[in-house]
Amino acid sequence: MTALPALAYPGFCDGLDLSAVQRIDDAAAVYAAGFRFAFCKATEGLHGRDPAYQRLTSALRGAGLHIGAYGFAHVSQGQPRAQARHAYDTATADGRHVVRVAMDLEDCPPGTPWQALRDFAAEYLDELRLTGGLPLFYLPESWLQHFGGMGVPMWVAQYRSVTQAWAPTAEQVAAKLVGEVELWQFSGNAGYRVPGIPVDCDRNVFRGDEAALRAWFGLPEE
Numbered sequence: 001m002t003a004l005p006a007l008a009y010p011g012f013c014d015g016l017d018l019s020a021v022q023r024i025d026d027a028a029a030v031y032a033a034g035f036r037f038a039f040c041k042a043t044e045g046l047h048g049r050d051p052a053y054q055r056l057t058s059a060l061r062g063a064g065l066h067i068g069a070y071g072f073a074h075v076s077q078g079q080p081r082a083q084a085r086h087a088y089d090t091a092t093a094d095g096r097h098v099v100r101v102a103m104d105l106e107d108c109p110p111g112t113p114w115q116a117l118r119d120f121a122a123e124y125l126d127e128l129r130l131t132g133g134l135p136l137f138y139l140p141e142s143w144l145q146h147f148g149g150m151g152v153p154m155w156v157a158q159y160r161s162v163t164q165a166w167a168p169t170a171e172q173v174a175a176k177l178v179g180e181v182e183l184w185q186f187s188g189n190a191g192y193r194v195p196g197i198p199v200d201c202d203r204n205v206f207r208g209d210e211a212a213l214r215a216w217f218g219l220p221e222e
Contacts, residue, residue, distance in 0.1 A: 003193040006034030009170040012177070013037060013206040013213045016194060017070065017185065020052035022201045027063035029196030036213060037066040037206065039102060042090040045074035046083055049090055066217045070102035070138060073124060076109050080120045084127035099218040101128050102136035102155060105143075114146045125152055134218050136183070148180070153216075155183035155204075165192040168205075177207035182216075 006014030014034055019041035024030065038060045041050040053069070061067050071087025073080070088101050103124045108117060121137065128135035137150055141158035158176070160166040168176070168186050176184045187203040194201055206213055214222070 003033075003195045003197075004165075004167070005195060006036075007167060007170075007173070007205060008034045009173055009205075011207075011209055012170075012173055013208060013210060015039070015065075015183075015204045015206060016197075017041075017202045017204060018052075018056050018197075020050050022052070022056070022197060022199050024056065024059045024196060025198055026196035027059040027065075030060065030194060031063040031065060033195040035065060035194065036210060037068065037204075037217070039068040039070050039100075039204075041072060041104075042069040042101075043071040043083075043087045045072065045077045046079060046086060048072075053090065054094060066213060066219070068100035068102060068136070068217065070104045070136075072104045072107070073120070074107055075105075075112060075117065075120050076107075080124035081127040084124045085131065088128060088131040088133050099132065099134045100136060100216065101131075101133045102138045103128070104138040106138070106140055106157075118147060118150075121147065121150065125150065134216075138185075144181070150180075152180075153182040154180045155185065156181050157185040157188070159186065159188050167192065173205050177205070182207045 013036045015037035017039040040053055040056045042053050057067050069091030073083055091101055125135045135152045136155055137152050138155040141156040183206050185202050185204045
C-alpha cells in the first residue's frame with residue numbers, strides 16, 4: 001500500500017492516533033511528511049495500560065510532534081473518575097508534558113440510555129479537568145447529537161469508507177470542523193499508510209494552524 005503525506009491544507013494541521021497495533025520505523029519521516037501531532041493510547045478502562053505508549057510517544061516527540069494521550073473508556077466498568085485518573089496518571093508517568101488527554105467513548109453495553117452515557121462522560125471529563133489536564137472527547141460522529149454542550153473540544157470519527165483509502169477535500173474539512181468539533185478522524189485503519197509507519201493507522205485533521213495547535217496542547221509560544 002502506498003504511503004501518502006499529510007493533507008497540509010492551509011489553516012489546518014494533520015495528525016495521527018496510534019496504539020500497540022502500530023509500530024514506527026522512522027519517526028523523522030512522519031514529521032517530514034507533514035504530520036504535526038499524535039494521540040497515543042495510554043489506557044483501557046480501569047486498569048489496562050497500552051504496552052506501546054512510552055515507545056510510541058518517545059519516538060514521535062523526539063521527531064518534533066506534539067503528543068496527546070487517550071484512554072479507552074469502558075462504561076460497563078463504571079467509575080468514570082477512576083478511569084480518567086488512570087488515563088492521566090499513565091500518560092504523565094514519565095514526567096513529560098502531556099496535558100491534552102482524550103476520553104475515547106465508543107464502547108458501552110447495548111441499550112445503555114443516552115443520559116447514562118452523558119453522565120458517565122461528564123464525570124470522566126470533569127476528573128480530567130481536576131488533574132490539570134485539557135480534556136478532549138472522542139466519539140463516533142453519529143453520537144454527537146447526544147453530547148452537545150459538554151464544554152470540551154470534540155474529536156469525531158467519521159469515515160467515508162472502512163475498506164478504501166480516502167482523503168477529504170479542503171472544503172470538506174472546513175465543513176466538518178465547526179463549532180465544538182475541533183478534530184476529525186477521517187481515515188481509519190483501512191486508510192492510507194503514513195510515511196515512516198509500515199502498518200495502517202488512523203489519520204486526523206485539526207482546526208487551526210501550527211501556532212494554534214501548540215496552544216491547544218497547552219504549550220507556550222515559541
